[in-house]
Amino acid sequence: MASSKRGETARLRRNLLNWYDRNRRELPWRRSRDPYKIWVSEVMLQQTRVQAVLPYYERFLSLFPDVNALAAADEQALLACWSGLGYYSRARNLRKAAQQIMREWDGEFPREYAAARELPGVGDYTARAVLSIAYGIPQAVVDGNVARVLSRLYALKEDFRSGGGREKYLRLADELLAPRRAGDFNQAMMELGATVCLPGQPRCDECPLRGACLAWERNAVNQFPPPRRPEKPQARRFLAALICDASGRCLLVRRPKSAKRMAGFWELPMWELSRPASPPLDSHRIPRDGVVLKGLLGRVRHSITSNRLEISVHAARLKRGAKVPGSRWVLPREMEHLPVTTITRKALACGASRSPGDKKSRSQKNGKTESADYAD
Secondary structure, three states, rough: OOHHHHHHHHHHHHHHHHHHHOOOOOOOHHHHHHHHHHHHHHHHHHOOOOHHHHHHHHHHHHOOOOOOHHHHOOOHHHHHHOOOOOHHHHHHHHHHHHHHOOOOOOOOOOOOOOHHHHHOOOOOHHHHHHHHHOOOOOOOOHHHHHHHHHHHHHHHOOOOOOOOHHHHHEEEHHHHOOOOHHHHHHHHHHHHHHHHHOOOOOHHHHHHHHHOOHHHOOHHHHHHOOOOOOOOOOEEEEEEEEEEEOOEHHHHHHHEOOOOOOOOOOEEOEEOOOOOOOOOOOOHHHHOOEEEEEEEEEEEEEEEEEEEEEEEEEEEEEOOOOOOOOOEEOOHHHHHHOOHHEEEHHHHHHHHOOOOOOOOHHHOOOOOOOEEEEOO
């Protein structure tokens, strides 16, 4: 019986790796075994789609080509490079970890799992991914894509994010892992989940593991993994003031270091509204800072984790002699070198597409409302 199981495992490994060799996507981090480049890619890919990561990855490596350059990076320059990718604590932790690697590991990502886990921002998944792909150390990884493959392959109903569920998924992944090609095997499992074993419309006819898949055998692929109860999104409304001077500079304010999200980033002056604005907001309803509203330029939408934000963007001016704490005047071209929030970039685009006298913004004419899913 044990021999039969070993034979089945060997067949699954062989089928998966053969499929991966023929079908894997050509991604820039797969051209290297440099642990630094692999580490950066794994951090960027956390909760972020591959297509969103690609332009950031190339630009990041051009600015910070190795651990030493990242460790010495100015934080504002680092955040500006990361701006728009979301989850900005990832960038800060990368820099902190690079500094620790320079101090303690002579600039090389540690080869021991326990040492890797001591680095800021490096959890179980990231440590296993870097060690297996860069160094060939036989440790399996389980992310959302891999968990979906395993759930269907073995008809698992446990949530892999739970303590007991995670241990079970990791144990099965470790048993299935091809030790001589650990990095390729881990990437093959992730690739299978990302391109074939999809959540909504799996391409089972293309799956190299279909012959052993219990969910397929039971005609129950869409029942695995069991659906999670979605968190109810919270709607929040904001007002943003677009204030420009005669030379074309915009007034931005810097988020305090104590902010829970995007600390140190620059944004338009903004206020959260406690209730729907009806009738339309006017100057006497602005709570502080000497800002006077003019016309409504448009509205943008933005998602941050479970928050669904709607931001009304108004042209505005400052009262004579008024000063906004923590603010500075910035030319549009200077914003490329500053960490500016995605909401502000959207608001500026909204302002550029319409003057206060226009009846409709460009986005409204097209029947579209801008939205994106980025988070800190």
